Amino acid sequence: MGVRGGFPPDGFRCRTGSKMSSFTKAAQQWASFSRMWYLIDAKMQPPGKIAAMCSVRLQGKHKPIYHALSDCGDHVVVVNTRHIAFSGNKWEQKVYSSHSGYPGGFKQVTAAQLHQKDPIAIVKLAIYGMLPRNLSRRTMMQRLHLFPDEIIPDEILKNLVEELPQPRQVPRRLNEYTREEINAFPRLWTPPDDYRMK
Amino acid sequence: MSAGPAPSAPGGVRARGRAEAGLLRRRWGESTLLPRSLMVFLSLSRWIRSRGPDRYWRHQEVLQHARHFRGRKNRCYSLAVRAVRRAFFYSTKAKKLKKRNMRMLWISRIAAGSREHGLKYPALISNLIKCQVELNRKVLADLAIYEPKTFKSLAALAKRRREEGFSNALGDGSEPTGIFSRIVHSD
Numbered sequence: 001m002g003v004r005g006g007f008p009p010d011g012f013r014c015r016t017g018s019k020m021s022s023f024t025k026a027a028q029q030w031a032s033f034s035r036m037w038y039l040i041d042a043k044m045q046p047p048g049k050i051a052a053m054c055s056v057r058l059q060g061k062h063k064p065i066y067h068a069l070s071d072c073g074d075h076v077v078v079v080n081t082r083h084i085a086f087s088g089n090k091w092e093q094k095v096y097s098s099h100s101g102y103p104g105g106f107k108q109v110t111a112a113q114l115h116q117k118d119p120i121a122i123v124k125l126a127i128y129g130m131l132p133r134n135l136s137r138r139t140m141m142q143r144l145h146l147f148p149d150e151i152i153p154d155e156i157l158k159n160l161v162e163e164l165p166q167p168r169q170v171p172r173r174l175n176e177y178t179r180e181e182i183n184a185f186p187r188l189w190t191p192p193d194d195y196r197m198k
Numbered sequence: 199m200s201a202g203p204a205p206s207a208p209g210g211v212r213a214r215g216r217a218e219a220g221l222l223r224r225r226w227g228e229s230t231l232l233p234r235s236l237m238v239f240l241s242l243s244r245w246i247r248s249r250g251p252d253r254y255w256r257h258q259e260v261l262q263h264a265r266h267f268r269g270r271k272n273r274c275y276s277l278a279v280r281a282v283r284r285a286f287f288y289s290t291k292a293k294k295l296k297k298r299n300m301r302m303l304w305i306s307r308i309a310a311g312s313r314e315h316g317l318k319y320p321a322l323i324s325n326l327i328k329c330q331v332e333l334n335r336k337v338l339a340d341l342a343i344y345e346p347k348t349f350k351s352l353a354a355l356a357k358r359r360r361e362e363g364f365s366n367a368l369g370d371g372s373e374p375t376g377i378f379s380r381i382v383h384s385d
Contacts, residue, residue, distance in 0.1 A: 064311040064342040
């Protein structure tokens, strides 16, 4: 301890009044430091992109009053984590490793196996890795609420303020197109009469 | 003390008695205790030497900077001296770090504010520079917090300039060049 090389968080100055003498007592918004509750639907979304959005809001980096010490993070509720969609072959190729601490305790599990065992774990680990490695990480993880399906407890449902748009635009399956839309789609080429379709 | 002998001024001192003459001829640093038979003036105050009258205040100068420390280094001089020296080193090093940290904080705040308006930070800054709006990051961060409407209009300006830049780059000639992308010469 001694002379701190840092500076007092600006967030604390907002409450006490204007920070610069040129601003005449900026209007005090008493709700500026209140915590918001956001909802994200992870159905058919890449877990990395979901995790990026969540980590930004858990830290409070989406607010212009952000400071690491002002504890300005919000709550995030992620729903349908069972239905996340990895791109490529990551379900088979991505490996989650852990060590129990005992000799011979090194375990490696593919993403598919981990998801089977615990539908929340992939999103949780992704968000945990994206948060800053400091003591606030655990408090931020406590403000994260993950649910494998659409079932949310009532207390959390009542707190939700806003639903965030999904990062990935989910493409429609062929059976979700109507007959008219399929017929109206421009044809690139017409097969000849003796062409055999497999 | 008009009649005090001054060992450092051998010339102009009145030597009263053989004892004081002996005192004067002694070199600096030798013991000034004389045998009782030779002493003429026997005042005790002459024997008690003050090694330095202001140690207390010299220590206080250091301890005042250590009063908010933890443990014995806020009370005990030898421990406090080391702690205060380190504290001063850290303080001077931190003067450079403070500038870096403040700039990083401003940038993250401006980025948050501009994302609220649909623009990313590099796009905002580059397009404001291209519009000859020379606001620095400190001012932009303060506007983002305290003057949200002003910041919104700045973001709109940057967005418009960005679109004009795209159309100038991609459109190639047939459309008229934009309003904000016209080069303004200050003469």
